[in-house]
Amino acid sequence: MSATSPPTSTVTSRSRSLTPNKRLVLGLAVCLLAAGVFMLANLSGNLGFVLELRGRKLAAMVLVGWSTGVATVAFQTVTNNRLLTPSIMGLDALYVFIQSILVLVLGIALVGQVGAYPMFFLNVGLMLLAASALTSVLFGKRSRSVYVVVLAGLVLGSVLRALSSLIARVLDPSSFMVLQDNLFASFTAVNPQLIWLCAVIVALASGYLWSMRATLDVLTLGRDAAVSLGVPYQRTMRRVLLVATLLVCVSTALVGPITFLGLIVAAIAYQVSGTGRHTVTMPMAGLLGVAVLVGGQAILEQILGQATVLSVVIEFIGGIAFIWLVIRKASS
Amino acid sequence: MILVSGVTKRYGKTAVVDDVSLQLPRGGVTAIVGANGAGKSTLLSMIARLLDSDAGSITVGDLDVATCDSRELARRLAILRQTNDLQSRLTVADLVGFGRFPHSGGRHTATDRAAIEQAISWMNLHDLRDRFLDEMSGGQRQRAFVAMVLAQDTEYLLLDEPLNNLDVAHAHAMLTTLRRAADELNKTVVIVVHDINYASCWADQIVAMKNGVIRAVGSPREIMRRPLLKDVFELDIEVVELRGHRIAHFYLPVPICANCNSANEACCLNRGVSEPVPLTLRPQVAS
Amino acid sequence: MSAHAPSVAPAATDKPAGRPLSRGWFGGLAVLLVLAIVSVFTGVSDLSPVDFLTGTATDRQWLHLLASRVPRTVAVLLAGASLALSGLLMQLLVRNRFVEPGTVGTSESAGVGILIAVMVFPTAPLVVKMVIAIVTALIGTALFLRLVRSLPPKAPVVAVPLIGIMLAGVIAAGTTFVAYRFDLMQTIGIWMQGDFSGVLRGRYEMLWLLAGMGLLLWLFADRFTLASLGQDHARALGLSYKATLNLGLALVATSSAITLVVVGGIGFVGLVVPNLITLWRGDNLRRNIGWTALAGSGFVLVCDLMSRTLNAPYEVPVGTVSGVLGGIVFLGLLLTGRMRTQ
Numbered sequence: 001m002s003a004t005s006p007p008t009s010t011v012t013s014r015s016r017s018l019t020p021n022k023r024l025v026l027g028l029a030v031c032l033l034a035a036g037v038f039m040l041a042n043l044s045g046n047l048g049f050v051l052e053l054r055g056r057k058l059a060a061m062v063l064v065g066w067s068t069g070v071a072t073v074a075f076q077t078v079t080n081n082r083l084l085t086p087s088i089m090g091l092d093a094l095y096v097f098i099q100s101i102l103v104l105v106l107g108i109a110l111v112g113q114v115g116a117y118p119m120f121f122l123n124v125g126l127m128l129l130a131a132s133a134l135t136s137v138l139f140g141k142r143s144r145s146v147y148v149v150v151l152a153g154l155v156l157g158s159v160l161r162a163l164s165s166l167i168a169r170v171l172d173p174s175s176f177m178v179l180q181d182n183l184f185a186s187f188t189a190v191n192p193q194l195i196w197l198c199a200v201i202v203a204l205a206s207g208y209l210w211s212m213r214a215t216l217d218v219l220t221l222g223r224d225a226a227v228s229l230g231v232p233y234q235r236t237m238r239r240v241l242l243v244a245t246l247l248v249c250v251s252t253a254l255v256g257p258i259t260f261l262g263l264i265v266a267a268i269a270y271q272v273s274g275t276g277r278h279t280v281t282m283p284m285a286g287l288l289g290v291a292v293l294v295g296g297q298a299i300l301e302q303i304l305g306q307a308t309v310l311s312v313v314i315e316f317i318g319g320i321a322f323i324w325l326v327i328r329k330a331s332s
Numbered sequence: 333m334i335l336v337s338g339v340t341k342r343y344g345k346t347a348v349v350d351d352v353s354l355q356l357p358r359g360g361v362t363a364i365v366g367a368n369g370a371g372k373s374t375l376l377s378m379i380a381r382l383l384d385s386d387a388g389s390i391t392v393g394d395l396d397v398a399t400c401d402s403r404e405l406a407r408r409l410a411i412l413r414q415t416n417d418l419q420s421r422l423t424v425a426d427l428v429g430f431g432r433f434p435h436s437g438g439r440h441t442a443t444d445r446a447a448i449e450q451a452i453s454w455m456n457l458h459d460l461r462d463r464f465l466d467e468m469s470g471g472q473r474q475r476a477f478v479a480m481v482l483a484q485d486t487e488y489l490l491l492d493e494p495l496n497n498l499d500v501a502h503a504h505a506m507l508t509t510l511r512r513a514a515d516e517l518n519k520t521v522v523i524v525v526h527d528i529n530y531a532s533c534w535a536d537q538i539v540a541m542k543n544g545v546i547r548a549v550g551s552p553r554e555i556m557r558r559p560l561l562k563d564v565f566e567l568d569i570e571v572v573e574l575r576g577h578r579i580a581h582f583y584l585p586v587p588i589c590a591n592c593n594s595a596n597e598a599c600c601l602n603r604g605v606s607e608p609v610p611l612t613l614r615p616q617v618a619s
Numbered sequence: 620m621s622a623h624a625p626s627v628a629p630a631a632t633d634k635p636a637g638r639p640l641s642r643g644w645f646g647g648l649a650v651l652l653v654l655a656i657v658s659v660f661t662g663v664s665d666l667s668p669v670d671f672l673t674g675t676a677t678d679r680q681w682l683h684l685l686a687s688r689v690p691r692t693v694a695v696l697l698a699g700a701s702l703a704l705s706g707l708l709m710q711l712l713v714r715n716r717f718v719e720p721g722t723v724g725t726s727e728s729a730g731v732g733i734l735i736a737v738m739v740f741p742t743a744p745l746v747v748k749m750v751i752a753i754v755t756a757l758i759g760t761a762l763f764l765r766l767v768r769s770l771p772p773k774a775p776v777v778a779v780p781l782i783g784i785m786l787a788g789v790i791a792a793g794t795t796f797v798a799y800r801f802d803l804m805q806t807i808g809i810w811m812q813g814d815f816s817g818v819l820r821g822r823y824e825m826l827w828l829l830a831g832m833g834l835l836l837w838l839f840a841d842r843f844t845l846a847s848l849g850q851d852h853a854r855a856l857g858l859s860y861k862a863t864l865n866l867g868l869a870l871v872a873t874s875s876a877i878t879l880v881v882v883g884g885i886g887f888v889g890l891v892v893p894n895l896i897t898l899w900r901g902d903n904l905r906r907n908i909g910w911t912a913l914a915g916s917g918f919v920l921v922c923d924l925m926s927r928t929l930n931a932p933y934e935v936p937v938g939t940v941s942g943v944l945g946g947i948v949f950l951g952l953l954l955t956g957r958m959r960t961q
């Protein structure tokens with residue numbers, strides 16, 4: 001026993017060299033730095049105008065990065081699957097699909113009249129319905145392997161994207177242009193109308209997930225152990241999945257689909273948090289989401305002058321991270 | 333008392349557990365034995381509401397497992413399945429702390445902290461309390477999980493094949509712990525084991541299952557009989573007595589001595605023959 | 620021998636299923652031909668079979684028929700058969716039901732070749748672009764195999780297509796990034812999108828190479844079946860495993876690069892068609908070649924008909940239609956457990 005205890009204590013002291021709280025503070029500092037660079041780099045022209053424009057973008061990216069990170073960690077815990085994220089399951093493609101269906105069915109004129117808020121609520125309502133149907137298929141009675149669920153999600157996402165583009169083709173070209181301008185957000189065309197509403201939703205959803213942190217911790221032990229410890233498994237899973245869906249709606253509405261952001265930041269968060277507890281991993285993933293989005297955009301837009309390619313870069317890095325995760329998981 | 337009445341579990345058309353009724357009184361160690369696929373683990377999982385039953389009812393004390401509050405049941409009954417693979421990095425102390433979830437929901441009180449400390453010292457995990465589970469050996473991790481269910485502080489403790497993947501020394505230590513939990517902490521321990529001899533030597537009561545039904549319930553002395561084992565395991569096993577415990581000699585290739593052609597106490601092996609006696613194949617294996 | 624046995628021996632007892640080209644198959648071929656005729660006479664400008672049969676068709680109508688409609692239908696048939704056969708062969712060689720050139724990065728790698736060709740040799744003829752695309756498709760396929768080899772032997776079956784899909788995504792993202800920097804997004808988009816509307820006489824003939832590829836597949840069918848038993852078995856039966864594997868994957872990469880260059884990407888054909896055929900007729904390459912080719916042609920033909928009629932007079936890219944139809948069929952197979960994942 002005495003032979004093994006010295007290395008034990010060194011391992012402990014090394015991994016405890018930074019307390020989880022200090023790590024979170026470090027994450028926050030990185031976010032602030034990224035935000036500073038994003039706001040202040042290459043300032044020229046009408047200062048007030050530029051700062052306001054950047055500020056709006058920054059707010060959207062903070063909301064999207066935070067909610068993607070937090071939602072992904074909670075989602076991965078309840079599905080017990082670290083290869084799956086709400087986006088990989090096809091939820092953001094589902095949001096775009098519902099948006100397209102709405103425009104197709106209601107007509108572009110009506111959509112224009114109704115305005116952004118009612119459309120958003122309608123979209124979110126349909127999304128919650130569709131997502132709960134989807135999750136009951138994927139995580140219902142029949143138990144499926146982690147990999148099958150991921151594959152099904154990826155294929156579902158590609159089918160939904162194809163359907164959306166089919167609908168876009170069927171719309172007449174002028175309506176399509178209007179649709180694209182009004183409803184399909186992207187990094188360069190952040191949807192400014194919805195920022196405040198989304199901020200409220202993100203705050204409420206984060207609060208709910210925070211209140212669930214102890215239960216989420218128990219769920220990392222797997223279904224059987226969690227049930228044995230008295231966690232109402234089905235109910236918790238349903239609720240967390242709905243909250244995650246809601247957060248996907250928010251981020252897709254603000255900046256459009258970014259498939260791999262959640263996967264990347266959650267994977268890094270587990271590595272750097274120094275603990276598996278959700279008190280740390282959830283906010284850490286949120287902060288990393290902000291840091292990746294804001295920092296990435298600052299570098300690409302202000303330094304390299306390549307504004308719209310951040311989602312492409314994230315897709316590139318995310319794909320590599322995913323392959324690495326699959327190989328590592330299969331080898332363990 | 334755990335009361336199982338008329339419980340059935342089907343997968344498709346085959347009933348894995350078929351109309352089983354069983355009473356498990358408070359206290360002591362009960363071992364459920366049987367061949368692979370006899371329905372042991374399924375029965376245990378249904379008692380712990382990890383699986384829904386298709387028919388029948390199960391009560392733990394005054395709680396109906398199917399309808400009661402899950403957390404309420406978690407304060408009465410704990411189950412440990414074979415060590416599940418962990419998703420996240422947790423320390424031993426984190427894990428043992430989870431055992432208090434049914435009591436305090438995550439915010440530990442002084443009572444919780446005392447229970448955690450007690451469980452840790454019971455399982456001799458002081459030196460390991462800040463180690464991460466994924467950096468520990470299988471045996472150490474198993475101990476940590478047992479500490480977690482001990483911290484849960486329940487009357488009933490159900491363990492599904494707790495001896496799997498343990499070498500003899502660790503298996504022995506595990507059984508000692510469970511025995512002490514029953515004797516010193518007054519817990520009702522129910523385990524599923526593969527090796528009937530562990531059941532015979534350590535349990536107070538044995539439940540023998542076959543093809544989804546219970547074949548026999550009784551003390552080790554009542555269960556460890558050659559005809560009964562032959563019925564349950566479909567293998568003719570010689571049973572001998574060693575220091576008051578009955579041992580089934582399924583390690584021998586044959587129970588029939590080629591020298592004297594006998595398979596019981598009358599065999600020449602029991603009369604001081606020192607050289608190895610040639611053994612013939614079992615009749616049913618040979619055919 | 621064992622590979623020969625199923626294809627030869629059962630033929631005596633089990634005639635309709637035993638032979639590659641059975642009576643049922645010719646029935647299927649007849650249905651396909653009817654579909655093809657429907658396809659020839661479907662489109663914006665008004666062509667009626669009656670005019671051609673009664674000899675009242677104008678020169679203009681003849682030109683339209685021979686220069687546009689017939690080439691298009693032929694291209695659809697060739698591309699469909701080739702996509703399905705490529706999928707079948709790749710599934711056999713990788714020993715995994717979930718792979719096809721579109722899910723392992725072969726098509727996307729061919730896209731890299733097109734990007735290079737467009738950037739470096741913008742004026743080069745189609746053949747040159749095709750050769751470059753074939754080379755990059757080969758490299759991409761090799762990269763995929765390299766990644767799959769780093770999986771442990773016991774890794775779950777579904778991990779392989781997951782890696783493939785991600786590799787495809789990574790390659791596509793890289794292509795997009797470069798194309799964006801050099802303002803080639805639209806050009807690449809047009810190349811990569813499966814679409815038969817650009818098929819005209821003089822612009823599709825290279826697809827006939829695919830027929831040659833199909834013939835090669837036919838000739839080497841038994842070797843590929845042997846190789847699909849795995850390295851050890853194949854070696855024990857006296858087959859040069861590496862060479863066969865390389866030949867097969869070269870066939871796949873070449874076919875999919877040709878298809879991509881001429882008509883663009885058409886997803887799920889190579890995944891769904893061979894799996895449906897295998898579910899129906901069991902595993903034997905030679906026995907399934909005929910049906911797989913037929914069903915592949917039929918599937919793409921139906922997709923193409925839909926792409927022309929859904930939003931007439933405009934066309935929807937056939938790749939989008941097959942992405943929806945094929946994807947839904949595949950999801951059905953996956954989630955109902957028809958495709959074994961263990």
